[in-house]
Amino acid sequence: MAITKKQSAELATQVFEYAPAPEAIDHVKIASRYGLFIDGRMVDAHSKKRFPTINPATEKTLSEVAEADEVDVDRAVKAASKAFESWSHLSASRRARYLFRISRLIQERSRELAVVETMDGGKPIKESRDVDIPLSAAHFFYYAGWADKLEWAFPNRKPRPLGVAGQVIPWNFPLLMLAWKIAPALAAGNTVVLKPAETTPLSAMVFAEICMQADLPPGVVNIVTGAGKTGSLVVSHPAVKKVAFTGSTEVGKLIQRSIAGSGKKLTLELGGKAANIVFEDAPLDQAVEGIVNGIYFNQGHVCCAGSRLLVQESIAEPLLEKLKRRLSTLRLGDPLDKNTDIGAINSRAQLEKIQGLVESGVEEGAELYQPPCVLPERGFWFPPSLFTNVSQSYRIAREEIFGPVLSVLTFRTPNEAVEKANNTPYGLSAGVWTDKGSRILWMAERMRAGVVWANTFNRFDPTSPFGGYKESGYGREGGVHGLLPYVELH
Ligand code: NAD
Numbered sequence: 398m399a400i401t402k403k404q405s406a407e408l409a410t411q412v413f414e415y416a417p418a419p420e421a422i423d424h425v426k427i428a429s430r431y432g433l434f435i436d437g438r439m440v441d442a443h444s445k446k447r448f449p450t451i452n453p454a455t456e457k458t459l460s461e462v463a464e465a466d467e468v469d470v471d472r473a474v475k476a477a478s479k480a481f482e483s484w485s486h487l488s489a490s491r492r493a494r495y496l497f498r499i500s501r502l503i504q505e506r507s508r509e510l511a512v513v514e515t516m517d518g519g520k521p522i523k524e525s526r527d528v529d530i531p532l533s534a535a536h537f538f539y540y541a542g543w544a545d546k547l548e549w550a551f552p553n554r555k556p557r558p559l560g561v562a563g564q565v566i567p568w569n570f571p572l573l574m575l576a577w578k579i580a581p582a583l584a585a586g587n588t589v590v591l592k593p594a595e596t597t598p599l600s601a602m603v604f605a606e607i608c609m610q611a612d613l614p615p616g617v618v619n620i621v622t623g624a625g626k627t628g629s630l631v632v633s634h635p636a637v638k639k640v641a642f643t644g645s646t647e648v649g650k651l652i653q654r655s656i657a658g659s660g661k662k663l664t665l666e667l668g669g670k671a672a673n674i675v676f677e678d679a680p681l682d683q684a685v686e687g688i689v690n691g692i693y694f695n696q697g698h699v700c701c702a703g704s705r706l707l708v709q710e711s712i713a714e715p716l717l718e719k720l721k722r723r724l725s726t727l728r729l730g731d732p733l734d735k736n737t738d739i740g741a742i743n744s745r746a747q748l749e750k751i752q753g754l755v756e757s758g759v760e761e762g763a764e765l766y767q768p769p770c771v772l773p774e775r776g777f778w779f780p781p782s783l784f785t786n787v788s789q790s791y792r793i794a795r796e797e798i799f800g801p802v803l804s805v806l807t808f809r810t811p812n813e814a815v816e817k818a819n820n821t822p823y824g825l826s827a828g829v830w831t832d833k834g835s836r837i838l839w840m841a842e843r844m845r846a847g848v849v850w851a852n853t854f855n856r857f858d859p860t861s862p863f864g865g866y867k868e869s870g871y872g873r874e875g876g877v878h879g880l881l882p883y884v885e886l887h
């Protein structure tokens with residue numbers, strides 16, 4: 398039956414009610430306390446100190462985890478040093494076998510891991526289920542494949558592992574960042590001491606169980622929980638030969654200064670302020686989906702988020718109209734609900750940071766748009782937001798907000814788009830939306846960004862290198878490039 402134009406317009410504005418579809422949590426066991434994973438087992442911390450990790454959607458405590466002190470970190474590094482002697486000499490195909498096994502176990506325990514990730518960090522279950530956990534397994538699977546082919550990765554060279562890697566990761570993709578760090582390190586024959594972020598330690602605790610299940614030799618992976626102090630103990634330990642850090646540019650710089658002259662190798666994956674650039678010949682509806690995915694995915698807690706929308710002036714009006722309409726259909730609420738698009742903000746501190754930056758945007762003269770949206774009473778929430786009338790000098794156009802907040806700027810010519818896109822101290826990613834292949838290549842050549850997505854955004858694959866320019870850091874993770882930071886070439 399055909400419908401009239403009027404009926405179709407009405408349908409387009411209709412907001413659908415969804416019945417609750419909560420993911421079951423009764424299959425998940427979160428212990429009330431966790432120790433440290435050192436030398437192949439869970440041990441009590443020497444510090445005897447603990448701190449709570451909460452569910453940011455409810456503010457309820459999920460578990461108490463140990464806070465590792467200097468003695469604890471030293472134990473972990475010693476266990477890793479001892480394990481390095483045998484792990485680095487193990488036949489490469491046996492190393493691969495452990496990594497394949499870990500990948501398989503992540504798949505087997507994926508439902509549990511997705512629920513833990515969502516409860517501990519606040520991200521929608523559809524994202525942890527469909528993105529974080531499968532990509533983590535894929536990452537181990539991919540690097541398992543490289544373990545016995547290192548000489549093909551570096552033709553005519555002799556790659557040798559470095560020793561103990563000290564790795565510190567953030568809270569936005571807890572298990573995935575763990576996988577990005579641990580998989581290439583182990584494949585190349587190193588051992589690791591990893592510190593998860595203080596608001597999201599629980600999936601790393603499940604991962605410790607997976608290492609035990611996989612019969613990984615003791616000491617190859619060690620996990621110490623704690624906050625910034627514990628992180629600084631890991632990276633500054635003299636027996637740590639390689640440091641890998643993902644987090645804020647501020648802490649990245651601090652680490653770089655603190656280990657200068659020590660001979661430690663360093664890779665940094667820091668912040669971003671990516672431009673998502675839409676040309677007038679782009680398919681607008683597709684671009685709207687890409688813009689939404691670019692900035693509202695994971696509440697905008699994404700270092701490569703498309704947080705600056707650059708739209709060609711001739712299409713700014715229709716595009717913004719479509720985008721605003723789309724924003725009003727995003728569902729914010731219980732992260733465990735399978736229909737939820739926008740979950741909880743990871744922590745109170747992050748929420749305050751977002752609120753502060755949004756206030757500055759209003760004060761500086763930008764125009765704020767937020768769709769009607771009811772925020773739950775408990776927990777940390779921020780509605781999907783966008784700013785128009787943004788000048789490049791405003792803080793919201795320069796600083797990383799790390800929340801569901803988009804700043805919209807316009808341009809007239811491709812050259813102006815290039816200039817505005819690169820006018821940032823960061824350089825992690827960019828997006829280009831256009832119908833013309835030649836323009837995609839022209840733009841990609843000119844973007845000072847580690848990743849340039851064409852007619853898509855926030856797409857990840859273990860075979861593809863990821864990393865930054867300028868204040869977004871240096872070194873690459875993923876792909877064959879991701880092995881390089883973990884080897885010495887002879
Ligand atoms: P952060 O840099 O403070 O924390 C990241 C990790 O580093 C955590 O595990 C933390 O415990 C650890 N850490 C903190 N101080 C340390 C130190 N001195 N030495 C060693 N390790 C240390 O980031 P944050 O405070 O959680 O977030 C602040 C901002 O950082 C965010 O608003 C966002 O802009 C940015 N950020 C970026 C990423 C990213 O993926 N690039 C991730 C998280 C946060």
Ligand code: MN
Binds near residue numbers: 452596
């Ligand atoms: Mn938590």
